[in-house]
Amino acid sequence: MFEIFVCMLKEEWRMHSTLFGNLNFALFPILIFGMAFMGTFLIPFTSRLMDVNMLAVSIHSMYCIMGLMVGSFGIMGKEMMNRRFGQGSLLIHSARSLPISERRLFGNFVVKDTLYYFMLWILPFCLGFLIASPFNAISIHYPLLMFVTASLAFLTGMCTVFILSSVYSRSRAALYAVIILAFAAFVALYLISGDIMRVMRLFMLPSEIFLNFSFPLLIISAAVIIVLFIPAIFLFSPETHAGEKRYVAVLCPLYDRLSRLPFIRGGIDAEKVSASATSGASAPAASEKDFVYAAAQKELTIIAKDFIDLHRSGIGIGQTLFSFVLPVGLIWLVLSVLSDVLRPEQIFMVIAAVTGIIASTMYTWLTEFESFSAYLFLPVKVSSIIRAKIMTFSVLHVVPAVFLIVIAAVTGVLASAVFAIVFAFSVSYYALAIMVRYSGLSPSLMLYSASFFLRYSLFLMPPVIILLGLAFIATGFSLAALILIIPSYFLLKGSFEKWDREDLPGF
Amino acid sequence: MESVIEAQGLTKDYGELRAVDGVSFSVPKGAVFGLLGQNGSGKTTIIKMLTGQVKITEGDCSILGVSPKVDPVRVRSLIGIIPEQETPPSFLTSIEYLQFVGRIRGIHGIDEKAEFWFDFLDFADKKDVLCKDLSRGTRQKLMFAQAFLDSPEVAVIDEPLINLDPVMQRKVKDFLKSYTKEGRTVFISTHILENAQEICDSFAVLHKGSLLYTGSVAELNEKGKKLDDLFLELVNRA
Structure with missing residues (x-):
């Protein structure tokens, strides 16, 4: 049984190192370590602006979302691999060819994912935090505790997606009911308590453990994971063949x-x-x-x-909810506690910048589930495919636009909505241009590439921070973000030539 | 005889690996040409170079006088291609996929042409089924239909009979033979030598990226030789 576990670990490593290159992938944890190490030195400054509770909730939420993503890939891995690589599969789907049950494979898969992503994401982050803590008068109690709480947050996310997918495989309506119930519970608790941070800490229990450690809370958090995981393992069914689906031609x-x-x-x-x-x-x-x-x-x-x-795969709705509304909504809630230090317009501009960056990831929705070899034998250039994806991306921008208008209306800064939309769109297209330049049609495959991550951050963050600073001075100055059209244009122009020249790697 | 496909010293390197090494051949108009070789011998890479799907490391080639080095999109607009192990986009139905290819290729009267292929390949009942839900055999039929949708002058097919049942294999073989009688050309790559001997007019044997032999099936038949015997002899000698 241990052999299966080791093979799954090798499979995960080889999949990533093949996609991103051995060195690039191996450097990724070092990059995370470096960011955490340097970020710790900023805590004394950011804590003047930002509530430490909020920072803790954000970090644990990030690990929870990561668990959601990793779990989704495990469940959907075969479908994704088939769409992306033509014919490919993972060991978790090999119950038909190996004398081993699906549940046992699934159990191995969960342990493997926990260990693997602990090594990749949690360990380097907590190590960076741990080593930098003494230099910043932070008790090492916190980084040591974070090893545990970040792992709990990751496992909570992963088990949540397992149970949700198990529910989905039996009833789509039940899944929607569970999501609506969870949302309603969140809103009700907020209305009762009037304290958003308290509700968030309750929902993100590992962050509460981090802030107010107690053994009963630790046991409750572990129990939540077990309660989510046990039914998931019994209901687990990776092959959900629903028969032939027929549709009227609408192309x-x-x-x-x-x-x-x-x-x-x-x-x-x-x-x-x-x-x-x-x-x-x-x-x-x-x-x-x-x-x-x-x-x-x-x-x-x-x-x-x-x-x-987008419509038939459910990616449109799923991604809008989980990859856009959920993270941006979370950031909105987190930023709302800054109202003591920032004006509502300034908070709104930060939300616009974050919305722009997250909106740029809509490009990955359009590219991540597709094998581009399906186009290669047709008389079409890679640049035409990219152009088409950018146009679809543009149409999808109705989602962030509506989101920003809703936030503006709720927070009473409707007059700033147009400025925020211009700001967010400029940032989004600029981030898109960087993504296209360095990853072409495979942006999601570059997720764990240290060099891509570094270049993306270096190109994107400085101008966005400067423009945000301008927008802080006066909302009207946010229009300065339109200047990003110039580098975006040249980056995209160069990208079209570059990707037409090169072989698409690996496909 | 006029040749429609020419390859001169075709070479392809994937990093350190030389997948194809200086291959030259020509394919006459109106012939079924078979590129034969074991798994990993470089057949698919040659097809990808000929059709401009990957860049050529050294050498050159042309189809209908157009070099994929100069204008790969034009090459692909002139010919029909069935790639090896290709899956059509998951969430289009069969008919939508043919419409998709038809629109990309700028073909008119797509629906009538698609109807013909649905009937001919006997999968009209799968017209409105999502591609991801099709069996492998039906996907192969769909890929066949998209390649021949507009009766191209040249068809390039990687393993044409893969996943097809015996009845459909016979139908496709007969179709390919009759197709070239109208002056069109078919280039196939395969390692199923019985099929190659049955449908090809001429052939080339590829081994570890290098060309070992070119010849005609008629000559082979005259000598009463079997293609698989010749193939094994060549490969064992190499």
């Missing part, structure tokens, strides 16, 4: 509807697009205009396909 009607959107259409006459297709627009004799029309037709087709993918 062409959707294509026609999208072609009417002005910013997608770009002033191209639909009839001419059609005419250029019949004349074989890629023939040498075809005019440059014909090439443009033909390229527009290809890109529109890919956009229509992407929307169908």
Whole structure:
């Protein structure tokens, strides 16, 4: 049995090191260590602005979200691998070919994930915190405790996704009911207590243990994990084949509807697009205009396909909830406690900046579940695929726009909404341009690449912080973020040439 | 005889590994040409270079006079391709996938053409089923349909009969033979030598990235030789 566990560990390491390169991947924990080490030196300064409770809740929430993500990949791994790599699978899905039960494989998988991600994310972070603590007059009690509480937060996230997926595999309505109930409980507790931080600490119990350690709380937190995990392991079913799904063809009607959107259409006459297709627009004799029309037709087709993918796979709703609304909402709640030190407009601008950065990750929604070898044998350039993804990305920006308007309305800063949207969109497109430049069509695969992570942070954070500083002076200054259009344009232009030149790695 | 596919010293390196080493051949118009080799011999890499799916390290090639080095998109617009082990996008239905390919290729009258292929390959009942829910055999039929949707001058097929049942294999073999009678060309790669001897006019044997032999099936038949005997002889000698 131990062999399976060791093989799963090797599998996880090889999958990551193949995707990101041995050195890049091996450097990733060192990068996390460095960030935690240096971040600890900032605690004395940030604690003047930011409540330490809030910082603790944020860090533990981050580990909980990470557990959610890791658990999701375990459950969805086979589907993701198949979509991404054509034919691929993980050992967790090998019960059919090995004399071992699905539950035992699943048990090994959970222990492996806990150990693996503890080594990758938790250990380097806590070590950095531990080593830097004595230099900052922080008791080493806290970093030592964080080894335990961060692991608990990670396990809580992972077990939550296991139980939710088990519920989902039996009833989609039940899943929605559980989510709505959890949300309602959160809101009700907030309304009763009137203290958002207390409610968050209750929901994120490991952060409460970190702040007010007690053995009963530790036992309760461990019990929550066990209570979530035991039914999950009994209900676990990695193969959820629901039979053949049939749909009415919507690609062409959707294509026609999208072609009417002005910013997608770009002033191209639909009839001419059609005419250029019949004349074989890629023939040498075809005019440059014909090439443009033909390229527009290809890109529109890919956009229509992407929307169908988002709708039918459930990624659209799932990602909007878990990858956008949940993290941005959490940050909004966390930032709301800054009202003593910052004006509502300033808090709103911080939310806009964070929304912009998180909105840029919508590009990964459009790329992470797809095998690009599916396009390689078609007459389409990589740059056309990227352009199409960017246009879909643009349409999806209605989500952050609505989110910011809602926050502006709730917090009474509606007059700043337009400025915040401009700020968030500028940041989002700039972050997107950096992602496209360095990772092309595989941004999510670069998650654990130290070099990508470093370049992304170095390019993105300084200008965003400077622009945020300007927006703090006066909300109107947030329009200065429009300057990001210039580097974004050149980064994207260079990216199109770069990715057309290179072989798509590994696919 | 006019050749539609030309390869001169084709070489491909993947890092330290030389996958294809200086391969040259030509394929005449109106022929079924078979590229034969063991697993890992470089067949798929050659197809990818010919069709501009990967960059050529050294040498050059052309299909219908267009080099994939110069204009890979144009090469792919001129030909139909069935890649090895390819899965169509998961969340499109079969008909939507053919419409998708048709729109990308700028084909008109897609629905009528798609109908023909659904009937011909006997999977009209799967028209509105999501690609991810199709069996492997049906996916192969779908990939076949997308490649021949607009009757291209040249079709490049990686393992054409893989996953197909015997009845469908016979149908596809007959189709490929009749297709070239109209002056079109089919380039296949396979390691199933019985099929190659049955449908190919000429062939090349590839071993560890290098070309060992080129010849015609007619010559082989005249000598009463079997392709698999020749293949084993060549590979064992290499």
